[in-house]
Structure formats: structure tokens, C-alpha cells
Amino acid sequence: MRTLDLNLLSFRPGSKCRTWLALAGFAALWQSGGLTEGRAAERAKVNFGRDILPILSQNCFRCHGPDEGSREAKLRLDRQEGLFREHEGFTVVVPGKPAESELIVRITTTDEDEVMPPLSTHKKLTPAQVDLFKRWVAEGATWGKHWAYETPVRVEPPAVKAPAIAVQNPIDNFIFSRLETEGIKPSGEADRRTLYRRLSLDLLGLPPDPKAVQTFIDDKRPDAYERVVDTLLASPHFGERWGRYWLDLARYADSGGYLNDTLRPYAYLYRDWVIDAINRDLPFDQFTIEQLAGDLLPDAKIEQKIATGFHRNTLKNDEAGADLELDRSKTAVDRAATTGSVWLGLSVGCAECHTHKYDQITHKEFYQLYAFFNSTAERDLPAPRPEELENYNAKLNSWEGKRAKLDSPLEAYLQTVLDTKLPAWESTVIRPTARWTMIKPTDVTIATEDEERALVPDDDLSITPGIRAPLKSRFIVKSTLNLANVTGFRVEALAEPGKTVGRSKSGDFALAEFSVTAKLPSGEQNKLELATARADFETKTGVAAKTIDGDNGTAWSVGPQTKESHVIVFELKTPQTFPEGTQLVFELEHRIVGIMGRFRLAATTSALPLEPNTIPDTLVAALETPHEKRSAAQVNELARYFARTADEPGQKLYAPILEHAGQAPDFPKTSAPVLITADRKTHIHLRGDYQRPGAEVEPDTLEVLPPLKVRGKRADRLDLARWLVDPVNPMTARVTVNHIWKNLFGRGIVATVDNFGAQGDRPSHPELLDYLATEFVRLGWSRKQMIRFMVTSATYRQTSTARPDLTDRDPLNVLLARQSRHRLEAEVVRDVFLASGGLLNAKIGGPSIFPPLPAYITAFGRNRSWPATEGEEQYRRGLYIHLRRNVPYPMLLTFDASDTSVTCLQRERSNSPLQALTLLNDPVFFECSEKLGEKLAAEPGDIDQRLHRGFETCMSRPPTTAERKAMRSIYDDQLKLSGGDGALAMVAVARVLMNLDEFITRE
């Protein structure tokens, strides 16, 4: 069987996330197997893992595989004991005796009722497959594991007997020796222009600078090529190019999908982390650990927490009335499945509803993996960027300077009242009787209708909800409190000077329910009974008592008095004493009209009744301190309080200060979506339904892989991450080098980059794959070093020109007797246009951009805002385009950018008329040809010289004579058709050049 079965190929075309290679590769496997098989002398012994298992998996495991639910005749062929056991009076496989083996009998019989696989499955073994089975049994039926579960073995690179081109490194030994076996010669090295353009596109995703190409051509040093590689690897655009590959795996997007498609304005922090991590060559093991468990690292830095944004890229259903627990559980399912696909190359997600039909992943094991992510919650951490902080601090400084100026006349005035008005006022103040102890929060979250965010209390222990003003929110404040005989609690709703007390449109708030729950060290939970609620002020309908009436539709509000702080106090039915280790959980549920802008909690042991008094505690303390013992600060606070609340001249001096206070700069809103730990029990979901819990499971990994090392009592994400990158794990290094290889050679060594399981392809060069996997670990998991290793091979440097001699033998270029030639990815297509047109804004990182689009394209969903980016920003690289899940940017979609709903391990490379229309007519692409054409038109030299330069700008090579002639004839024709407009004719030629296949192809 020397040629590919094209029929087999034709019924599985490409996919957006290309998996058709799965089948193509499968065919190629038989082909390449056939290539070797054809040589009788080298006819190797049948290997179970390599040759038999894939056929069993493909044809038999559905009914006789790991899944108990669908198993027929109690027979399983995925286990050694199943294959060799006696079954209904027959033995499935008798080593050495094909005729006595029921398996052979059943696959060879002509009896339609007996034959396996049954006719109803529409599956049929090929004669070659039947032959393999027979030979395997005859040769003794040695059993073995699926190849991918075996530890990679590093073998000595095989010698190439008579190299047609010089071997550059061990990669070539593997590739060329295989070619030698097949009797195929590799292609020669590509010329330097092609090599430079190839490297530039592969490593940076940008066309080369023509000067750099010339320098390379002129560089006669023996390591000229390696120098280019090193220069490109050091470019900050390297991180953009390789970061984008990773973002496909991370299903990165700037919105949450579903009905609201809520924007994620700070998702880019994760995107920028990826770019930066790749630029600084963060070793892949650490790169993995930080993304899966950066928050669990000792003394985790904010950047390491931002890395956990990897799993915050999941979709979120925040439709009103949505089943939030379903969404949470499906999110955890996606996180487990994505982790399996990205690092293990296994479709673990297939075991969500039942045991995997083909791979050794049980239903229980899936939920063990799920448990890691089930014990996880989402947070948004304040994460101002350095430049934002700098900006903020500058504004703050100037604001504070002005405040000091406004303050000085007040200060001067205060000095004049200290011994006069102040003592007089003091004697009139009625001091509250209760004394309050501030609650020191240990953990604060705000749970809104669509998210849960962590909040950090201020130094004065007050809490502000932070960036967004959500419609409806519940604050959950946890604290420990060592007090005996607590009689009540207090909430201070604090109005910042110059600002309102609440966040509703009118500045009001509506506290619907207040509750306190004591979690005793014994595990017992008591919701404390509150007898009364009284506020210093309430509206007619928004009375304080409504906060404890059990109805969250009614609330306490302060109506017109929105500029002042307010207080509500709650009396306990019976005084409470909390044993040490008790945790108090305060919940403050707000209604739709608004939440408090800032609040603070306190408890008291004072006798009842408790009065809702707005005089600050510190002021009460100052008042109670004898005059001579008061600190200067206390004196000042008293004087200011007096001046502000009870003294006419003082209030006049205060007015501008208050007004100025309202203009205080806001702290940067930037906050990072991250993961944190949240303890939850995990049960198996029967049939994948979270409402049907089965047995409880603990976080753990797959039995077929090496055991997990657990640091504490219970395994956590950090253990999982470390397990993934433990060199004994046979999967991660193989899967990762295969990804890298795929990006540089057009297809993976395992063509099914997303599936290393039994249904996936076998590696085309297994020993090379293992060599690369072990080399990756040896290189300290350095991505840059691994890429350097690959691109400096002679294999990589070959020309990509098709080989007519191999069209039939190796149409998919599995054996790599040449480089592959492929269309650039969507984002890079845009980048080469912008760069060659001279429009590219090469700025790295920051918020995503919104290139202008017609409204009908952006405004069909429920989330229709598309604030078009203007000026230079709109010419930024493709990877910075805002990715809205419900409204994909048409150009990216048309050029097969990844679908952002699930992890994408390999993109499709389609070729469609919509692509042609885009490159021809889309305003931004036309603008690129305009810019190039106009530039050429304005340059000196005759027409041919200018056309020549235009060609070189676009292709990094001079045109051939035929191409020169063609360009000239196009120019002449366009000149006529445009009525003699030379500049426009030049634009038209530039437009042709930029629409050529070569322009958007890596050769």
C-alpha cells in the first residue's frame, strides 16, 4: 500500500480547529507503515501498542472498551486480562495460534451474524488490518501499553549514511535517516531571502525589514543563520507571535459569551502576561505552574496570580434567571477538559458523562480532575498597571497640594477657636453610651448577579465595593471576634467628603437584608437572632426594620440625606459569647436601586438599648479623654468636627475643601480576573448531570499515568500543575514539543495535536518525538531554546517547493522531504498588510482595539457597543483586536481564527472567496495597498524600478522577469482604466501584489 487512500481522506475535510489530519494522518500511518512494510527485509515485528491497539480502539472499544455502560457480552479488549481470557468457552487470543483465537475467527468469518465488528456498526477491518492481527497472534501476541503512556525514551540519533544535505543537528538524523530508508532525498536549503522571511514570519509574525535581509545575504560568517535566529528570538514581537498560539489554547476572549456577552475589559492583563512570559522565556514548567496555580505559590506575586487568568477565559452565563450552579459546574468541566487537552493531549472531557469509550479514563477519574477546579472560585484582584499607578500618584499629589492650600486658612481659624468656641460646644455634646469594637474583616467578597469579587478593606477597616457599581449585590464579610457578651452590631454607611453615601443614581442605597452567622469551631453554624434595627435616619418607606424582616424586596434607605454618613444598629435577642476560633459571617444584601459606597462594621458589649449615633468613635474617644491628655491629633479632630458640623464660619471655610474632596482622583479600576481556592466537595455527576450526584471523589489524576504527589492533606491545583510538568509524566513534554513542531513544520509529529490517546494518530517519527521531549526537559523547558533547536535544523531550512516525485507517495509531507508551505494565520495576514503598507503600529500590549466596522456587523447581539478605535491605535497588530464572543470580528473569522468558546489546538487553513473579498475590499486592507502604492508613486525612479521596489517590499525577493512584465502590463492597463491617474495605477498594482498568494503565505 504505497499510496494514500484518498477516499478515506475526502470524507473528512479540514475544520476550523483542524482535526482532519487525524484521519489523514491515520491513512498516512498505514502508508508510512506500508512504506516500511514493503521492504521485506525490514519487516518489523508487529508492536501491540503501535499497530494493534489503534485498530482495536477504532473498531472495537465502543462495545468492548473501558466504558462499562456500553460494554457488550461482558468482554473488554482494552485490558490485558480481557484479551487473553476465556470467554463463553472460547479464548479471545491464544498466543501463537491464530486459528484458535476467537478474535481472529470473528474478524475473518463470512457469517454475517458472527463477524466483528458487526455489520450494524458500518465498520469493517481492511485486509491489511486483519493481516496485522494474524501476524501479531502468530508472533506470540505480546501485549503492551498505548505508546503515549510509556515514558519517553531518548535514543542515540540514528546515523545518516550518505547525507544529501549536511546534517545540522540531531533532528536531521531522525528525519534524514528515515528518508534514506524510504529512498527519498531531502530538498535543498532554501535561499537566504526565503529563509529570512520564513524565520521572520514564524518567529515574529511580521515580514522582514528589507535591510536586515540584505545584511543576512551579505553576512559570510559561518553562523550567520544562527545569528539571525538569535536576533529574532530576542525581539519583543516574538512573544506576540508565540503568545497568540498559546491564546488559542487558552480560549482567550474579551467577553463572556451567552446573552449579555459581558465585556471583560481587563482580560488583556492575562494576554499581556502570556506575551511577557514568552518574551522572557519563562520555562514551560513554571509557565504551566503559574497559569494553573500561580495563586497557590508561596508569596505569590500579582503577576503570578494574573497568570491564573488562563482558566478565567471560560464562558459565563450571566443571563438573568440563569442556573448559576449549572454554569459553575460546566465551567469546572471545561477547565478540567481543557487542562487535559492542552497538557496531556487527552480528550478527558469525553469522560464527563461516562467512562471514556476509547482511552483509559474512567468516569470517576474525570471527576477527580474536575475536583481540582471544583474547589476553585473566581476573583477580580485590583491590579493597576505601573503606568496607571504613576499617573494616579501624580494626580493624587497635585490634588493633595491643592487640598493643603485650601486647608491652611481653616487651620489658622481652628487655632482661634481652641480655647473659646470649642470647649463651649463640647459641653453641649451628648455622648453616645455604647462603645464599639471595629470588626476586622479577614475576607470580603461582593457577590453580584454575575460574579464574585474579592475586596480588600481599607486601613480604617471600611469596605468599598470598588470598580463597578453592580445592580444588586451581597457583601459577605468574614471575621473573627474575641468578645464576650456581644449585645449588638453596627453598620456605618460612610459618605466620603464631597461624595454620596450610596451608589444609586440619586446617591442613595437600599440595604435589603442584614444577617450575622456564627461558625463555631465545632462546625456548628448559628444565624444570630436580631431583635431590632434602628437607624439615625430613614425614609418613610425605607425604614431600618426592613433589613431584618426576611424579605429582600424591602430595604432601608436614606432618601434625601445622601451627602451624610449614616448608621444602623442591630440589637441581638440575647447576648452572645463566641468561643475562640469562631468565625462571624456578615451578609449585607442590597436591592436593585443601589449599594453603599463605603461601609464599616462594628460590634458592642454595651447595655441595650443601642442608639444609632453618627458621631465617629474616634471623636467619642477624644471627647472622653481629659483635656490635658488629648493628643494634638485628637484636638484637631475635635476642632474640625466642630467647625464642620456646628460652626458657621467653620462651615464656610470647609465648603471649598468638601468640594475639592469630591474631585479626588479615582484609584485605577484595572483588576485582574484570577482563580482562588474555595473548598467544595466533589461528587461524580451521573450522566454528567450535576443534579444527580454520585459517589464523592477527591482531587486526583489518572491511574494510567504516574501517581500524583500531594503536599498537604488534600491535593490542590499546585500539586496538579507540578504533576503535569514532572519529567516522569510521559505526556506534557511530548504534547508541548509537538505543538511547537506543528507551528514550524505545518503539522505535528503526532498529526492529531489534540489527541495523543488511542483514537489519535501515532507519531510519524516516534523516536524524534521522544528525543525532543527529553531534550525539552534537558533545556530546562526553554521554549526559545527548543524553537532554536528546531529552526536551526537542516530539515527546517529546506525549500518548500512541491516535489512532483512525492505528490503521490507523501502528499501530506509527513516525511518532511521539504518544508511545508502554508497560509499565514488570520492575525498575521493583517500584520503583513499593515507592515508592508507602512501603517503598522507596533506597540505591544494594553487594552484591545476596536477596528471600525459597519454597524450591522457589530450590532446584532444584545451587547452592541463597538467604540471604534481611532488614529494610530487602529493600526495595531491582529492579536490586539477585541474578541467579542457573540460578534466575531469578520476578518478573523473569515481567516479561521480560533473559535473562542473552547480550547483550539490547531486552526483550519481554509481558502475562500470571502477571504478574497476581504483582502481586496475591506477598507483597512485597501488602505494598506493605497499607502504602499502612493509611497511608490512618490518615489524617484522609473515605473519599472518602482514596481520592482513594491514587489520586494511585499515578497522580500526581487521579481522574476515574467513577474516584472506582468506587473508592468497591469500598471499600464490600470493607468488607462483609471483615466491616466498614475498614483492610482500604482495603488492598483500594490493591491494586486498584496492579494497574491505568496504575500500571505509562509514559504
Add this chain to the structure above:
Amino acid sequence: MYSRRKFLTQTCGGVGGLALTQLLNTDGLLAAASAGGMGGTHHKAKAKNIIYIYLEGGPSQMDLYDPKPMLNRLDGQALPESMLKNMRFAFLSKESARIMGTPRTFKPHGQCGMELSDLIPHIGSIADDICLVRSMHTDQFNHVPGQLLMNTGSAISGRPSIGSWLSYGLGSASKNLPEFVVLITVGRGVPGGSASWSSGFLPSKYSGVMFRNDGAPVLNLENPARINAAMQKRTIEGVAQMNALRNAEVRDPEIESRIAAYELAFRMQTAGPELMDLSGESKETLDMYGVNRQEPKIEGGSLGGVGLFGTFARNCLMSRRLIERGVRVVQVIHASWDHHSRINTELPHNCALVDQPIAALVKDLKQRGLLEDTLVVCGSEFGRTALGENRPGNRSVTGRDHHPNAFSIWLAGGGIKGGQVIGETDDIAWNVTKDPVHVHDLHATLLHLFGFDHTRLTYRFQGRDFRLTDVHGHVVKKMLA
């Protein structure tokens, strides 16, 4: 196929400019390039095309398709506890919700005597062509999961839409238009955005392409302002010419595909204006669809926007024109059926908007002999509750909440047995009592009509063979002619 391509390349390279015009006139040259992903159907197909009218939001079945005289008698009463158990609602509070009657009247239509509401008299006039299913049920009670299930067979995002599966299975019959076209009346906005016509993990060429019904139908179909038609033509020729030169060097079939794609693009540029040009349509046709109808005023405005009567009518007419021009799958979306409040104002308004054009489409297809091959489906993601919606905060009860247990859809043409009603529901259209049809069953039946066994139309993605019907679905034999 290879030789065709070779011919194409040689023609382009050799004759240059002249070749293009010839190519454009050479029918069938590129047909082979657009064969379906399956390379054929599993059995003989009854339907070749589909027009899928999607009334987003969940139209109220008991106000349109499923007459429930008991509703008015039970108006104001609570539901028994047993019927509320295990039910979840998006908004209404179970404990205090009460049955809400309907002002609608129903009467029999056609030979078959199908009972339909006074809001859809035109659809009543095609009763003998349609198969009404009153026993649809779904698993989802929120819009996006419901729409994803109805339009992609899974409540989880990322799966291919029905239209994409069909395009994948069938390939295109059009040489100058996309295979799968989506026409939208935005209304309140399509909640899940493009997910309902996305190709998911299938190749993006199977994705629905959004068309406008005015001006240039597709994005980037018009030449840049400074480029006249002759210059555009010379540009495409130039691209072909120079691509062919490169191909002589590198011999990559991809270049041949790209040359073909540019030619197709050029043909689309010609086909686009022809498609949009309604001057060939008779006044009778335009009137039948109501393209130039007067739009009635809606008191208090419409959440779904105003000024859409003409748009929707044109979309219906356009879908016929697309089918005539070889487009296989047309999805017509109108997003304005989520009537949580003001149902007795909003529902009549939206019915007036769609009733006439939809009925006209079926009649028009029939009179042109297209209905036989063209399946028309009119549906949504779920129905609505017999209970009035008492959402906390609402001042009064004027609408209905989402209801997954029972809803109605209808089908016509393309192998469907018309003039029949499938399924029954209980006295308040709460639960299905006879012949339940799950969303997966509907999908299995649709694929069956197109010649596909739903268990065998599969696509491998991340190690698994996916299907539209996941692991469910039974063909509803009663639907078939």
C-alpha cells in the same frame, strides 16, 4: 478534479486577462470544489434546501398555536403544587404565581381544520401545507442555552449550528453565493449572537454568512470608492496571472484554490447586486410579502424596535431569491418574542409583522414549485408559561415567563406531511400529553429529510465523533410525507 484545476491554472497563466471572462461563463468549473464534507447522503433526500425562520425569544404557544379554552376559566388560580415541583423559572415566583387567561380566539383553518389564533390568519391560510407540532419540549429555560440547544443541538457554546451541519453534509449548489446565509431582523438583539449560525468546530466555510437585505448584501462586496469596475476586473485578472506565475515555481494546489477563490469572489460581486435587485419581482409578489406595507403604530413603543415590517418582509422574499440562486440554507431571524410583559400589545404587533410575509413565502415557494424541495421551519427555543409573570418588582402581571416543557413549532414543504397536528398538551399547555418531540428528535428528523442518518453525520473533534443530536434523537415518522 485535478485535471480541472490544472486546466484552470494553465488557462489563467497562458491566456491571462482573456481567460477570466471565459472562466466566469464556464458553468460548473468550480462545482467540484464545493462538494459536501460527507461526499454524499446516506439515503435519498426529500429536501434540498431549508429556510429556517427563527422567532427568537419564545413565542407564546397558547396565544398562537395551542388553543386552551380552560385558561380563561382558570384565570387567577394557582397551579397545584405537583405541577410546580421540580420546575425552575427564570423570573416568576412560584409561590404567588397565578394562571393568566388569554384574549385570543381560535378557529379552524384549511381542509384539515387546524385551530390557530386570530393573530396569525395568514399562516392559517397555509394550514394544509404545514405540520404543526404542539408537543415540542426542551431542557433549557434560559434564552442562550435554549437557543444553543435548538440551533446547535447542545446547550454548551462551541458546537456547529444546524445550518453548518447541513452545509457540511450537502455542500453548495451555488457557484457564486455562500452556502449558508443568515438574514436578521435584529429587534431586541440576538442574545447568543453568532452562536446560532456559527460553524463551531467545523471549518469556517460552513459558517452562516450574514447578509443585509439592502445595499450590498455581504461585507466587502463593494469595490473601494476609487476602484472602478474595469479596474477591479483587471485586478482580479492580475492576481490570477501573477499567482499562476508563482505556481509554476512552487506547484502548490493551494495557489490554484486561491485563484479559484478570487474568481468566485468576483462572481459574487456580480451576483450580489443581481440578488438585491427586486425590480424583476411583480407588484403582486411584493404585495403578497407585504414589502411596502404600512406599519401600524404600537402603543407605548416596542421593545423590539419599530420600522421592521418592511425589513422582515424583504428577508422572507430574499430567502426565496437565495434558494432560487442555489443557496442551500437560509436562516431568517427575528429577535423580539420574549414577552415577559405587555404580551397583549407586543405579541399582536410582532405577529402582524411576521404573519403575512411567512405565509407569502410558503405560498410563493409552492407556486414556483420550490416548496417540494424546500423545507420551511418556523420555531423558537421554548414556549411560555400559562402562569402570568409576577417578577418581583413588576407593578402588574402582563406577560408570561419562559417555559421549556411544551411549545409549538411548525414545518412545511421538503418531505413534510402538511395539514396535520402532531402532539397534544394538557389543559394549560404546561406538559406534553401525547407524542412528545424533543429538540433532538426534531434535529434527527431534519437531517433525515436531507438524506442523512443523524447518527452517522459526524465530525471528529478533539478525539470524539460529534453529531448534531449528541447521543439522542429519534426521527419523528409522523412528520414525513
